[in-house]
Amino acid sequence: MSPYRRGFKSMLPIAPGIIPFGAVMGTVSADAHLSFFQTVSMNLIVFAGAAQLAAVDLMNHQAAVLVVVATGLIINLRFLLYSAALSPIVQNESFFKKFISAFCVTDQSYAVMTAEQDKFKTNHEAVQFYLGSCLCMMIVWQSSVVAGYIFGNFAPKSLSLDYAIPLSFVALLIPTLKNSKYVMVALFSAVVSLLLYKLPFKTGLIATAILGICFAIFLTRKKAAK
Amino acid sequence: MIPLGYYWLNVALLAVGTISIRGSIIALSARTKISERVKQIFTFIPAAILPAFIAPAVFYHQGQVEMVMGKERVVVLVLASVLCWFTRSTLATVGFGLAALYLFTNL
Structure with missing residues (x-):
């Protein structure tokens, strides 16, 4: 079996986990009165679920452009880590393959790649495997967003679809709370976000993120000093 | 209703910013390493x-x-x-x- 196909198949068990999140993205886009073209375009050119969901929510509240973009990019900062891990593998590939590899960096493709890392004979094979898994990820993500968008256009208003955003973020957040320090940072950010909520253009969100990260630095430094 | 110009400006900037993050280290060098401390903070x-x-x-x-x-x-x-x-x-x-x-x- 070619590395592309193996990569595609390796993503299949993870794919069902993406579907509800993609469906929420599509539903929320429909709820925000975005056109089908706008929804699909954003999916294709940004291709970053949590950041997209945050962006649609913020745009719906008329947040400042700086806030929308900065928030999305802070959420996407984790891709730097994946990019660093992928970098040595793609160095000898063409510019086009490097670009596509970078563009398709996601939590899921990184996870599949890492799990299979020891099985590749060459970096070229690893890249082919990775691109195969990315294709699967892209198909499942786009399809689930489209399905969610169609549902969102027909769903009754009494379903409170706006609430799917905080619920999705709960589903993203909870698996990352690995110990009490993460829980403390999350509670700290929740309280700060409420205190700063009235700041204009949703700038309280950026302030909360920065303060939350500073608090995390403080908590982890304290441990190192002991 | 989200204004069209406002929407596309946000999406375009988000797209450029995101691909810059994703591609940054690939474009820089295979030898670029991120310290463990930074990795920890990112989590x-x-x-x-x-x-x-x-x-x-x-x-x-x-x-x-x-x-x-x-x-x-x-x-x-x-x-x-x-x-x-x-x-x-x-x-x-x-x-x-x-x-x-x-x-x-x-x-």
Whole structure:
């Protein structure tokens, strides 16, 4: 079996986990009165679920452009880590393959790649495997967003679809709370976000993120000093 | 309704910013390494920013702290969080949350 196909198949068990999140993205886009073209375009050119969901929510509240973009990019900062891990593998590939590899960096493709890392004979094979898994990820993500968008256009208003955003973020957040320090940072950010909520253009969100990260630095430094 | 120009400006900047983050280290060098300390701090990003979306959506629903009308959202959030903790399932969390909120507000 070619590395592309193996990569595609390796993503299949993870794919069902993406579907509800993609469906929420599509539903929320429909709820925000975005056109089908706008929804699909954003999916294709940004291709970053949590950041997209945050962006649609913020745009719906008329947040400042700086806030929308900065928030999305802070959420996407984790891709730097994946990019660093992928970098040595793609160095000898063409510019086009490097670009596509970078563009398709996601939590899921990184996870599949890492799990299979020891099985590749060459970096070229690893890249082919990775691109195969990315294709699967892209198909499942786009399809689930489209399905969610169609549902969102027909769903009754009494379903409170706006609430799917905080619920999705709960589903993203909870698996990352690995110990009490993460829980403390999350509670700290929740309280700060409420205190700063009235700041204009949703700038309280950026302030909360920065303060939350500073608090995390403080908590982890304290441990190192002991 | 999100204004068209505002939407596309945000999407374009987000797209350029995101591909810059994704491609940065690939474009720089294979030898670029991120320190363990930075990696550790990066793992706190979801905990630092996601609650800032969750808490106001629950407590500032309808634009102000509304403990009567918003109470069902708090209850649903707590129940959905507990469910998520045990199942780690997006489908279960979102599905249960929306269904529970519908029942709380419509029955």
